[in-house]
Amino acid sequence: MDQTEYFNNMLVRLEELLYHELSGCAAWKVELVGIDFIQSKKIEGNSEDEIIKHCIQEIMANKLVTSMTYSIGGKGILLNLNMKGCIHLPKETRLKKDGVTPFICPIANMILDQLIEKLNYETTYLAKLDINEKTGECNVKCAIYETPEKIGLVSDWSKEG
Amino acid sequence: MNLEVPSMGDILDVITSRKSIRRYKPDPIPDEILDKILEAARWAPTGENYQPWRLIVIKNPETKKKIGDLAKLGSGSRMTAWYCLGEMQRRFEEIQDPVKRAEVLKFMYSGEVSEFAKQAPVIIAVIGNLMEGSVDVPYDLSACIENILLEAHSLGLGACWVHGPVASTRDAAKFKKILKIPTGMGEYKVIAYIALGWPAEARKHPRPKKLLEEIVYWEEFGRKERS
Numbered sequence: 001m002d003q004t005e006y007f008n009n010m011l012v013r014l015e016e017l018l019y020h021e022l023s024g025c026a027a028w029k030v031e032l033v034g035i036d037f038i039q040s041k042k043i044e045g046n047s048e049d050e051i052i053k054h055c056i057q058e059i060m061a062n063k064l065v066t067s068m069t070y071s072i073g074g075k076g077i078l079l080n081l082n083m084k085g086c087i088h089l090p091k092e093t094r095l096k097k098d099g100v101t102p103f104i105c106p107i108a109n110m111i112l113d114q115l116i117e118k119l120n121y122e123t124t125y126l127a128k129l130d131i132n133e134k135t136g137e138c139n140v141k142c143a144i145y146e147t148p149e150k151i152g153l154v155s156d157w158s159k160e161g
Numbered sequence: 162m163n164l165e166v167p168s169m170g171d172i173l174d175v176i177t178s179r180k181s182i183r184r185y186k187p188d189p190i191p192d193e194i195l196d197k198i199l200e201a202a203r204w205a206p207t208g209e210n211y212q213p214w215r216l217i218v219i220k221n222p223e224t225k226k227k228i229g230d231l232a233k234l235g236s237g238s239r240m241t242a243w244y245c246l247g248e249m250q251r252r253f254e255e256i257q258d259p260v261k262r263a264e265v266l267k268f269m270y271s272g273e274v275s276e277f278a279k280q281a282p283v284i285i286a287v288i289g290n291l292m293e294g295s296v297d298v299p300y301d302l303s304a305c306i307e308n309i310l311l312e313a314h315s316l317g318l319g320a321c322w323v324h325g326p327v328a329s330t331r332d333a334a335k336f337k338k339i340l341k342i343p344t345g346m347g348e349y350k351v352i353a354y355i356a357l358g359w360p361a362e363a364r365k366h367p368r369p370k371k372l373l374e375e376i377v378y379w380e381e382f383g384r385k386e387r388s
Contacts, residue, residue, distance in 0.1 A: 021299075028239065028328045074245055116331075123234055123331070127242035143242035148230075151237035152271040157245040 008091040011104070015091070019100050027103035031126065034106025035113040037062075043114050048072065048144075051118050052079070055111045063087070064107060072144075073160040075153040079142040080160060081108055086138055093133040105129050108140045121146050175315045180366040182319025183277040185358025190283050194316055198285075198357070201312030205305040208297035214305045215349070217286040217340050222279075227339045228354065229279030232326035237272020239325075244270040275325055281356035285309060286340055289350040302352040309355050319360030324353040 018026040041058045045051040049072075056068050066085030073080065086092075092102035105126060112124040121144060128141040145151055195218070202216055219225060243249045249266055256262040268274055278284055287306055289298035306322050313320040327333045333351045337344050342351065379388040 025324070025328050029330050032330050077241070078245065123238045123329075125238045125242050125329075127239075128246060141242075141246070143238060143245070145238055148234060151234065151241050152267070154241055154244045154270055156247070158247065 004087055005090065008088060008094075011088070011091045012094050015095055015102065015104055016098075016100060019103070027126070030104045031109055031112065031124075033104050034109040037064075037106075038110035038114055039117070043118060045118060048115065048119065048146075051114050052111055055114050059107060059110065068107075071160070074155045074157050077143050077145060077150050077153050078155075078157055078160055079111070079144045081111070081138075081140040081142065083107060083138045083140070085136055089131060089133070089136060089138065092129070092131045092138070096131065096133070102129055102131065105138070105140050108142055112142055112144065115144055119146070122148050122150070172311070172315075175311055178365050179310060179314040180364060180368070181321040182358075182360045182362060182364060183321050183356070184361040185277075185281050185319060185356070186361050187280075187282065188359050190318065190357060190359070194318070195283065197316065198309055198312045198318075201308040202285075202287075202305045205301065205308045207301040207304070208295065211293060211295040211297075211301070213289040213291070213293065213295040213298045213301055215288050215290055216305075217288065217342075219284040219286065219340070219354075220282065224339060225281065225284055226279050228284060228326065228336070229276045231332060231335055231339070232275035232278055232323065233272035235272070235326040235329060235332045236275035237270060240270040240272065240274075275323065277321070278323065278326075278354070278356045281358045283357040284354050285357065286336075286354040287352055288342060289352060291347055291350055298350055299352060302350070306353060306355060313355075313357055314364065317359070318357055319362070319364055320358075321356045322353055323356060327351045327353060 018030070022029065038055060038058065043051060043054045043058065045054050052070055056070065059065055060068060064087045065083045068081065068083045070082070071080045072078065086107060088106060095102045108126050112126065115121040115124060123145050125143040126140065127143050130139045132138070141157060199216060202214065205214070207213070219228070240249060244266060249269060253262055253265055256265060287302050289295065289302045291298060295301065310320050310322060327336045334344060336351055337349070342349050374385065378384050379386060
């Protein structure tokens with residue numbers, strides 16, 4: 001049995017259910033999905049870069065993605081994650097094919113969780129999850145707010161790489 | 162068979178004249194009026210009569226400030242991102258005046274749009290008991306909230322159903338902490354709160370609603386001919 005397929009198929013059904021129960025705001029409520037894995041690791045760091053790099057190391061070492069890069073922009077509040085070969089891509093592909101825009105990214109949730117847990121970030125928000133099922137790549141745009149004062153620091157994210 | 166139905170007033174005028182009110186006069190709400198609103202909540206429809214709702218009435222300014230700050234944070238964190246993605250601009254493109262549009266957008270993405278709980282004389286938090294075998298908690302709570310809104314409106318008050326500040330899981334946990342609601346996974350669901358007060362703005366609904374022709378089908382999906 002392909003265990004990854006088994007679990008991804010279960011996630012598809014749960015994501016479908018959540019979407020029907022809550023529609024758009026389902027995406028706001030799933031921020032804890034995936035965090036148990038990263039919380040079981042000893043992620044350390046004193047800065048945004050250190051925490052994110054350490055998380056990516058763990059994520060890749062456990063083969064949850066084959067490659068992953070990140071950048072920070074948008075006046076410091078945009079965390080742009082690029083992944084390839086994510087273990088959850090089949091889940092997202094199936095949802096997209098069935099007409100539901102996928103909204104749960106356990107991998108991004110892990111990193112956002114550690115920014116809150118380890119650096120006391122005020123809040124975070126997974127703003128956009130784009131998948132390319134043909135190339136096997138995903139782009140996730142997250143808002144990261146170190147302090148409440150960072151809220152409202154707007155810019156045009158389409159101009160960011 | 163006696164099919165006599167007791168005579169009742171039609172409440173359509175109450176329903177159609179209600180709108181969400183986010184600006185309030187500082188005047189307090191008398192207890193007898195508040196009690197009527199809570200009584201209306203108690204009579205909402207509920208699956209198998211479980212009545213899972215629990216209502217926390219908040220008047221303490223310090224608590225209301227904490228809730229208002231949380232609301233600002235929740236809405237602002239999402240709307241800042243939506244603005245950066247261009248989504249907010251599309252939502253408000255019908256505002257022609259660019260200065261006015263920019264003001265409205267800033268009001269939204271700063272989160273100030275959701276801060277109004279601080280000024281409301283009363284907030285009622287609506288939470289659901291998940292431990293008594295209830296089967297329809299979110300739906301029951303939503304019906305309870307609607308009863309509160311309609312009763313408040315019928316008594317001359319203004320009210321607003323506010324979900325955003327408790328919409329994310331982490332914010333819901335913060336909300337529970339502010340109000341000392343038990344945080345066990347299987348204990349209570351926080352669905353929303355209602356800000357209540359004497360209105361400092363018009364209560365008549367000015368926003369257009371879809372026509373019945375657009376939203377009603379007869380006998381089967383898509384069929385527009387009345388049966």
